[in-house]
Amino acid sequence: MSLKTPNPCHLTYNMMERLFLLLLFCHGASSMTHSLSVYFTGSLGDRNLPEFVGVAMVDGVGVLYCDSNIQRAEPRQNWMTKLMEDDPAQIDWYNNECRESHSFFHNITEDLTLNFNQTEGVHTMQRMFECEWDEETSEIRGFYQFGYNGEDFIMFDLYSKTWIAVRAEAVITKHKWESNRAGLSHTVNHLTQLCPERLKKYLNYGRSFLMRKDVASVSLLQKTPSSPVSCHATGFYPDRAMMFWRKDGEEIHEGVEQGEILPNHDGSFQLNVDLDFSSVSDWGKYECVFQLSGVKDIITKLYETQIRTNTVPGYPRGLLIVRGVGLLLLVVVAISGLIIWRNKINDQKAPPDSEEALSL
Structure with a gap:
């Protein structure tokens, strides 16, 4: 797709x-x-x-x-x-x-x-x-x-x-x-x-x-055989969630790219965490862990058969159904050019009640 x-x-x-x-x-x-x-x-x-x-x-x-x-x-x-x-x-x-x-x-x-x-x-x-x-x-x-x-x-x-x-x-x-x-x-x-x-x-x-607390749907996605494996969680609420890769029960950081939590159109959220596939040696030792407060952890083992791809003629693995929202962004x-900055200075700023007092 x-x-x-x-x-x-x-x-x-x-x-x-x-x-x-x-x-x-x-x-x-x-x-x-x-x-x-x-x-x-x-x-x-x-x-x-x-x-x-x-x-x-x-x-x-x-x-x-x-x-x-x-x-x-x-x-x-x-x-x-x-x-x-x-x-x-x-x-x-x-x-x-x-x-x-x-x-x-x-x-x-x-x-x-x-x-x-x-x-x-x-x-x-x-x-x-x-x-x-x-x-x-x-x-x-x-x-x-x-x-x-x-x-x-x-x-x-x-x-x-x-x-x-x-x-x-x-x-x-x-x-x-x-x-x-x-x-x-x-x-x-x-x-x-x-x-x-x-x-x-x-x-x-x-x-x-x-x-409310909505449990995420977690999938393993990959664009090509040499692309990173993306652990994709979607449909969860609230946004106070964590997701990471671990090997042999220990969280790993090398070869891992942490994505941002993004909103879905229905008010739920989604999150991606990528694992550099070239660093994977023993498939069964890797797992993706999704955590949401008050909800049981969702653990997804890294097995080749669990990775979702699309079949496109001429390609070993098809185009990945992932980050559609990111593409639209x-x-x-x-x-x-609607770029919104998100810098804060120690959360110590406040809004005025009217624009009438704010003319250049």
């Missing part, structure tokens, strides 16, 4: 949303830590994609989506739909955020392209904010940051209540935003009050979904 590269002109909204979520997938957390994350990306110069896209996530699961084509926020989980019906103010807030952020992103990106003398090509502006709440200790943390063309631009430090200009061009913005004391107060209030309140309400509605990066 082969994967067809999608024509960017024919990307559907559902595909666009899934690909955007892949670009935005971020760090894991402890079992008692919950997060509400909101990501916005605006772009100029690529007519094949929406000019603006926004996603809200709870514990790494997409719950709301909006873009400049549909011009509204849409729930992505049944329990979120129920919450919005019970509390319409929640969807109203996200609708306003999407509309205001679209206009803000368009203006700020145009200004930056002029400041950087970049009048041609595709350019992107990213905004990401998140609050975390530890259900056991009640500790609250958060961050807020901007990126331009895939690089950090400016971010907020909660503890010092100052903006950090990551690039020299952001110094003027830093001074403007720090001089707005009301804006800084809004930022802290959003982090310590508004965002955690929303998060707790979402957790209350979605707890049965968010706190590469397509989106290539066609849109």
Whole structure:
């Protein structure tokens, strides 16, 4: 089975949303830590994609989506739909955020392209904010940051209540935003009050979904006889999982390439860990181990008969059914330039409540 590269002109909204979520997938957390994350990306110069896209996530699961084509926020989980019906103010807030952020992103990106003398090509502006709440200790943390063309631009430090200009061009913005004391107060209030309140309400509605444990399906996959053997786990939830190779009961690192946990379109997750096949001597001594808290380990022995491939005429082993999501990710990066940075400065940043105070 082969994967067809999608024509960017024919990307559907559902595909666009899934690909955007892949670009935005971020760090894991402890079992008692919950997060509400909101990501916005605006772009100029690529007519094949929406000019603006926004996603809200709870514990790494997409719950709301909006873009400049549909011009509204849409729930992505049944329990979120129920919450919005019970509390319409929640969807109203996200609708306003999407509309205001679209206009803000368009203006700020145009200004930056002029400041950087970049009048041609595709350019992107990213905004990401998140609050975390530890259900056991009640500790609250958060961050807020901007990126331009895939690089950090400016971010907020909660503890010092100052903006950090990551690039020299952001110094003027830093001074403007720090001089707005009301804006800084809004930022802290959003982090310590508004965002955690929303998060707790979402957790209350979605707890049965968010706190479930789904067991993974694990397979051994290989592209060609000389390619690495990929241990592929998919369909598991939550994302706090580990997978590794071991030999004779001991974990090995040489010849092993650890992949990242990525989201599936149904809210579950997937993970790959590759083993360099040239380093394998005794097949039966190797095994792949998948671990998910509260679930029995899944152990898969490395036997040639267990490796799944496709038969393609002219090839000993066919094209591998693996990393389809990764291929789509590469397509989106290539066609849109929507590169989301994920650097944090000690998790000490926080989001503002309104964009009105954030003009360059």
